[in-house]
Amino acid sequence: MYRVIGTVKSRAFRVLWMLEELGQPYELVEAFPRSDEATKFNPLGKIPALVDGDEVLTDSVAIMTYLADKHGGLTAPAGTPERARQDAVTLWLIDELDALLWTNSKHAFVLPENLRVPDISATLHKEFARNAETFAGMLDQSGAFIMGDQITLPDLLAVHCFGWAFGAGFPPLPDGVKAYSKRLRARPAFRAAADH
Template sequence: MSDYVVIGGARSRAMRVLWMLEELGQPYSVVNAMPGSDEVRAYNPTGKVPALVEDGVVIPDSVAIMTYLADKHGALTAKAGSMARAQQDAFVNALNDEIDAVLWAAARHSFILPEEQRVAGVKDSLRWEFGRNQHAIAERMDPEEPFVMGSEMSLADILLSHCMGWAGSAKFEVTNERLLAHNAMMRARPAFKRALAAGS
């Protein structure tokens, strides 16, 4: 089997995949191309990153890639078909709906959409929504253990920490103490630092 190829750099959702591969100890290379570029469109017609290439097959979407890698390598996830996996998937879907989607909407209206399609005022509403939703997400986390789902790290932790970093870059204030502590713990991990360097 050939090594994985990650399309996209550390300043995008591709960071989630780079981090995942580092935590799994899997070899990979990076095509640090910009979203929307011809180089990215050669792998994903939407122009979005990340994409993962394995043996000539392209998988788009960060969460789909993370789930595939976790299942394939038997790590950072609960067993498919288990109640623990259902709870993990529920958290990941909620995080996508309540945090990732809000940040993505803000990004679209900041620099992605054509200028005439951007609505500047929408970001105030999105910041309010983010402020409310962060507390709901924190309440879904295991209150007694360090990681989202309990005593063991999962892909949900990577996704959450990446979203918190993205929020900081977008000037969406994270005020929830549980989320702040979790993010600090996650970003101290050596795999995070290696992924950041690899994708820069």
């Protein structure tokens, strides 16, 4: 059984959702960033961490990729052009959505007050809205999910980012992205992960 170190209201949620989609048993060990519990598994104090036997893995996307590859689900096979395209979308999401959300969080409450630049928020919101429109265009061309007719890792990542954006007061999503996000959030695996 896997152990996930983190909280539901963090990037650990992505890992929980992935495990639910893959039908893998796990235990959530609640730990907040920089807590003693988190630091036991990651010297940087960051969450999530995944414990798989004697192995401890960190970074939500690295963990998701590992789980998808290990269990052969929610991913194109490694070493294929489809996987390269999937990885390109995953990295785009990290650069163009996740990074903006994390920068906003840092300047809202993570950094010491003397290092925060609150005025950066307006720029981040505008950039996020532009990138959400780009995502909407990608979705229009792809099908039911961002990579086509099958749910994959980038879908979980995108929907988590959109939920984070909503909670952080970012601009409303384009209608198509809203409907996509709502549909994926209704999946039993999402609901099960959220119920922790």
